[in-house]
Amino acid sequence: MSFGHDGYIAEVMKPYLPDEALYMLRFHSFYPWHRRGAYTHLMNDKDAAMLEWVKKFSPYDLYSKGHSKPNVQELKPYYDDLFAEFLPEKLDW
Numbered sequence: 001m002s003f004g005h006d007g008y009i010a011e012v013m014k015p016y017l018p019d020e021a022l023y024m025l026r027f028h029s030f031y032p033w034h035r036r037g038a039y040t041h042l043m044n045d046k047d048a049a050m051l052e053w054v055k056k057f058s059p060y061d062l063y064s065k066g067h068s069k070p071n072v073q074e075l076k077p078y079y080d081d082l083f084a085e086f087l088p089e090k091l092d093w
Contacts, residue, residue, distance in 0.1 A: 007026055016086060017086065023051075024056075
């Protein structure tokens, strides 16, 4: 596994999000694992439990995007509330 933007955002979010969310962030692009069942011989019990969360997140990943651009002004209040619920006003980068 290389360390890219998925691993980076998972590291940044460690103080703020539960393990389930961190696994979703870190491994959502690791398609051989969560779509094809590869590398299961390397999993521990926690990885096995977290795999289900990664699979649940998968439908909302890259290939789930629609053809029309979302209305940011309509969505902004929803995401502002969501961020406020889980994250502090200022993140430690």
